[in-house]
Amino acid sequence: MLAYVLRRIFQSLIVLLAVGFVAFAMFSFVGDPVDNMLGQERTQADIDRLREQLGLDQPFIVQYWRFLEQAAQGNFGLSYRQGRPVSEIIAERLPATIELAFVSGFLAFVGGVGLGVFTAIRRHGVLPSFIMTASLIGVSLPTFLIGILLIYIFSVEFGWLPSFGRGEVVDLGGWTTGFLTASGLKALILPAITLGLYQMTLIMRLVRTEMLEVLRMDYIRFARARGLTEKTINFRHALKNTLVPVITITGLQLGSIIAFAIITETVFQWPGVGLLFINAVQFVDIPVMAAYLMMISVMFVGINLIVDILYFAIDPRLRIERSVGGH
């Protein structure tokens, strides 16, 4: 167990080092940021001063060392575009993304499990078939179209919900939250649905498949033969067994919610790190890109690691079950 965990941690570190190298390579080889930052009317003195400020006048090896050292401390230097420390900008934007991702993840999980169970139990009904067909179409649609559709219906046609921004936010010692104001909550609805919908359909289909599998098991037939009610069988016996694999896979989906937040944040002009990243790509703001890349990698690698270890923690139980099986 310990050996396995250590090996996984080692592998994760290698992934992070590889990503770090990509991030550093971006710093070293991509473009001249000074061009981007200074306007047309620049003097040689301006350029030199800025180069020095950004550390771009140092030799390659020094920059490389400095990058590793600084990155480990979460310091990615100044944004080429805004001229402010990247860590500060990200810290400012992060709460918006995390709140959005959290709410969407919650929506996706609750909605996905609910609909998955519903379509699994009522396999032949009209409504479940409709839901299944809708989910097939939903999976093949680009997220941004769904977002635009929602804006069109709820903001343009009915004018019920705001189409962009976070609404009013409350600052809780460096963490801005939209949960505490009516306009903040209203602003959250559409982006959260947009971001959660795709994951929700994935979870729903997964839950449905798993649940249908579980419902075919002997212990479900035995539960039925014992005269338990359908409610007890479906929710106490089947759902529990369905959720074990679903939770591990959903854990891995959490990472992609954060990545797909880029699209949703752009559609709704949601001031999170995703929008920050997309703007950085548009303006080739390398420090922001690199910092975002490193942050996302740490999150992804961390989530993968936790899920893997969780899975391993569950596995012995299954292995005992199998080995006892023979006698």
Add this chain to the structure above:
Amino acid sequence: MVQPVLSIKSLVVEIPTRKGVLRPVDRVSYDIFPGEILGIVGESGAGKSMTGNAVIGLLERPAHIVSGDILLSGNPIHNLSASEFRKIRGKKIGMIFQDPLTSLNPLLTVGEQLVETIIEHLAVSKKQAQERAIAALEEVGIPAARERIGSYPHQFSGGMRQRVVIALALCAEPDLVIADEPTTALDVSVQAQIIALLKRLCRERGVGVMLVTHDMGVIAEAADRVAVMYAGRLAELGAVRDVLSDPKHPYTYGLMGSTPLASRGLKRLNQIPGSMPRLGALPEGCAFSPRCEFAQEVCKTGSSPFIANVDAQAACWFPLPHTKSRSSK
């Protein structure tokens, strides 16, 4: 006369398929009396389990009962609604499945599974249910039942798990227990223990047991009477003693020839030539006729024999004469 716990009368189960209607159970009739073990024996696909599923109302669609009666303690149950039937299951009819490894929910403790069943069927408090659960485990011979009640199924061995399954089937005190291949998945040494346990519970409680198996050895050891099924039909029905020592149906005779029984000593095992026909391709007349060494013209062309219409222990136009007068081959 004692009223039978279960009385099946000319039961027909059909499965509509694209290639036509199949009859996995065809005009089957038998009774089971309190305290009696009726063995149902036959090859796989002979309709043994399907009969059991029909009795407990768990036929899987599209299989369904077409005609015939199923009486439980004299009351018809084949036309009950789904929710009425559910109340009978577990309460009046208990069921034991083949594989104890997969019959128990791996994520619930055996105690939780017992208590939920008891509370579902008996008017007792949770605490009383807990006590009953412990008693049920003790009764099926699980040592230290009070401590083990909080264990998960995977913490028990296979034989112990089958005991738990039996406790679950019996915990609401049913009148009838359907045991579908209860020993097939177990080691031989454990099989005898489980059979002995079933026998004891059957006698002590006066429960009627339908023991479905393909193993003549299990029948010989456990059953009082035996029903032999072939291709969905009842081939022979009678007391185990009679059927084993003096089979009337050539199929039973062949079946016994392929089972090693201590009583017959070290003789070569016989094989029945060919295999059971698929339900979609049953021959005319007696379903066994193509494989029967005694078959005559009427067996292959006439109407199929049933125990009801041949008025005998065996569904055969030419029941075998007494064994002792026949030289064994």
Add this chain to the structure above:
Amino acid sequence: MGAIFAPFLAPHDPFNPATLNLMNGFTGPMTPNQFTQDVFVLGTDDQGRDVLSTILFGMRISLFVGFSAVFLAMILGVILGLLAGYIGGWLDSVIMRVADVQLTFPSILVAMLIFGIAKGVTPAEFRDQVAIWVLILAIGLSDWVQFARVVRGATLVERQKEYVQAAQLIGRANIAVMLKHILPNVLNPVLVIATISLALAIIAEATLSFLGVGAPPTKPSLGTLIRIGQEYMFSGEWWILFFPAITLLALALSINLLGDWLRDALNPRLR
């Protein structure tokens, strides 16, 4: 089909400034323009470009990028997969390790990153011109892993077979063995993946362009058109957004259906 023959079908050339009339801007569908009395079937956008024509040209770009990106991913994936599977050893571990790292991240993120880097290394004046090629490169590079994995797996199986070993024994060069004996056998799964990838690539292209990290407004793809159209959603010029969106929707659905059909047709095991 309409997309391929766009230049002949389109009623107007949307990118020829000579024929554009700013006065025609914001004309509604099927209604004569209030200044010029010109009629446009699906209306015009802010600069007076005919929406129908921009959609036809946009579809052309979307499909071109989609096909090219999948083609690039396929070539890259097949070559790397063949090498990894056939030669094995350290080359195999390096290729597969890179694939693993890349698989950790959603491909759209990888594509954005590649786009950003590529944008950084091209001088500003050329950016719009090369944007389409950068887009193809970004989507192609983000999508090769699937191909490489399947090809590697199939190659490992094929390599064990007797005819391949026989070919090696009679001294055929490795390249020849790979191309002549192994490649034809791994082609079927590759085509299956390619059809699935095509739908994904077109959606990825639309998404990137929508996000403003794809096709530039001077050479708009469907995603770019939707991005432009979104700005006019509130001011009542719904057609600028609506028609490109519907087109993309239909395109995405039909390619998915086509992909399903091709997958069933090409994969006898699934039938």
